[in-house]
Amino acid sequence: MSLLDQTVASILPLDNEAAWAADARLNSLTKPPRSLGHLEELVRRYAAIRRDESASSGRAAIAVFVADHGVAAEGVSAFPQAVTAEMLRNIAAGGAAISVLARRFGYPLKVVDVGVKIDTSTKPLKGVTYRRVGAGTRNFLDGPAITPEDATRALEVGIEIARELAGIGATLIGIGEMGIANSTPAAAILSALTAIAPDAMVGRGTGLDDAGVRRKTEVVARALEIHRAALASGESMLAALGGFEIAAMAGVCIGGAAYNVPVVVDGFIATAAAAVAEKIHPGLFDHLFFSHRSSEGGHALALEHFKLRPILDLDLRLGEGTGAALAMNVIESALDLFHNMATFAGAGVSGKVR
Template sequence: MSLLKQTIASILPVDNEAAWAADARLNSLTKPPGSLGRLEELVRRYAAIRHDESVKSGRGAIAVFVADHGVADEGVSAFPQAVTVEMLRNIAAGGAAISVLARRFGYSLKVVDVGVKIDTSATPFNGVKYRRIGAGTSNFLEGPAMTPDETMRALEVGIEIARELADSGATLIGIGEMGIANSTPAAALLCALTGIAPESIVGRGTGLDDAGVRRKIEVVTRVLEIHHAALALGES
């Protein structure tokens, strides 16, 4: 059985009794019921997910996965693709916003190169874990961005990193990603999953002008047409 299937099989339903117990504990405190608002909801959810009515917390951790996107070739970003590798360096060196936030809150930070176009693994950056699937994805205007095998491998990299962080004592893990043109495939996926029109989802990313946004909408629209047609053909 693959690591992905093992992981899916190991996921248990949330423990509502743990959530109720945590809620009872919150309501026993000297404060008006529900006065901590969203924080109380998060505590209940945390207890339910972890099956732990004591809501005991361990260390926090942040995992940032960095990779390039082939659709950058279509001019959908305000910045060139070479910025990705510089951001990889900066995040690991502690100069990025997420690096500062992790330090401020005492969270460990794990930076993972999953497929940056410029391969620095021969002379690795300090603080970077190299788990490269390839030199970025393919341009999904020209075909699938990733093969099924690449997709499986990428998902399992995420699982392995989460397990490493959990084994080190983390009970809260924040997950992020970086890669020039990343909001274009994100928008395309969200459109495909929800049926919402690209015009309502596509944004300016890192600072596109109006013409750039129009171009990005056109790219996402075309991508959806191409891949919906490919799926329909495969089903026929």
Template sequence: MSLLKQTIASILPPDNEAAWAADARLDSLTKPPGSLGYLEELVRRYAAIRHDESVKSGRGAIAVFVADHGVADEGVSAFPQAVTAEMLRNIAGGGAAISVLARRFGYALKVVDVGVKVDTSAKPLAGVTYRRIAAGTRNILDGPAMTPEQTTRALEAGIEIARELADGGATLIGIGEMGIANSTPAAALLCALTGIAPESIVGRGTGLDDAGVRRKTEVVARALEIHRAALTSGDSMLAALGGFEIAAMAGACLGGAASKVPVVVDGFIATAAAAVAAKIHPGIFDHLFFSHRSAEGGHARALDHFKLRPILDLDLRLGEGTGAALAMNVIESALDLLHNMATFAGAGVSGKVR
């Protein structure tokens, strides 16, 4: 059995009894019942995903998957493709926004090259993990972005990274990405998965002007028409429209669920990956937290379509896992409240009058 099939087969539903135990603990704390609002739901869901009635928390980790896209040739990004390799170096070197946040919160940062056009693996960059599938995907207007074999390899690369982080003690895994032009395949995937028109999904990405957005929207519409016959399963959608880093993030969602570790999804592009993972394994959303409502394109519409509640709304549209890191800190704060607040009995505080 392949790693992908083995992983999917090993995913268990969340544990309701663990959620009930966490709820009982929350109700014993020195506060009115439910007064911590959505923080309490975060605790219950964390316990259920972890299958842990004691709701132990451990270390957080961020995985940033980096790759290039052939569709960049269509002028769908305001930045040149060379920026992908430059940002790979910057993230690993500590200079990117996600690097700062990972240091700030004490999260392990895993930077994974799954298909950057410029291959630096001959002289490996410090801080980069190499799981290269190819030197970027094919242009989705010229054919499928990936072969079926490449799609599986990218999914399994994400599974392996999630498993490695879980084995290393991570109890929360955030996923993010970097790749010039990757908001185009992400938009195409979200259109295919939701049925929402490209005009309502496509955004400015790294800063396109109005003409650039129109061009990008046309590219997405053409890609959806070209690959209409392939838009049936998660795997075939990924192969037709996706990218190595998008597939790897989808794999990380599956791998985290199999390891009973919640995965915290970043913004627009990571949401496309998570939605594909849900197409591959329905029910995967129950194992994920969605970190924020991005200002990019139709991210809010996609979240509404899937009935997903993000933790934050900060008008972020950077990617890299920045929103995931911030939301992980919120989840950890909720867990700290669970474990460190006094109970009514312990503090000698009178409970609610019945």
């Protein structure tokens, strides 16, 4: 049995008893019932995912996966493909937005080259973990973007990263990505899974003009037609439409669920990865937190379709895990309130009059 199959088979349902126990403590704190709103739901779900009624928290960590896409040749990005390798260097060197936020919040940042076209592993960049499955994907208008074997391998890279982070005590994992043109396969995946038309799902990505958006929409529509027969499963969809970093993020979602570690999903592209993971193992969304409603493309429509409530809405569309980092801080704040507020009994405060 493959690592992917073993991991999927080991996923357990949420622990409702842990959620109920956490809810009982929330109701004992010195506040009106439910007055912390959605923060209380974050705590209950965290306890259920962790299978821990005390909702104990350790360290949080962020994994950013970086890869290239052959569909960039179709002019679907406003930036050249070389930017992927340049941003890999920038993230690892501490100059990217996610690097700043990870430092600000004290989150270990794992930067993973899972398929950048320019191979820097011969002179490894400091701060980069190399788990290269390939040197970018093929153009999915010319055939499948990657082989089924490479799709599985990329999923397993994500599972391995989740296992490594859980092994160093991570109790919350944020996922993000970087890869020129990767909003194109993400739009194709989300269109396929939601049946939302490409013209509603496709966005401006790195800053396309109107003509660029029309071209990108046509590319996505053609890809869905070409690969219609391959859209029945999550694995075959990844092989057809590609994205080593999309597959790896899906793998983290699967691995996090298996290791009882909540995964915080970033924006549009990470949501496509999470949706693939849900396709592979229905019910997986229960193990995830969705960090924010991106202003990119049809992200809001996809979240609505899947009935997912994001934590934040800041008009972000950067990627990299920036929204995940901000939402993780909100989750940690909710857990701090849960653990450190006084109870009515402990503080000698009168409870609600019945």
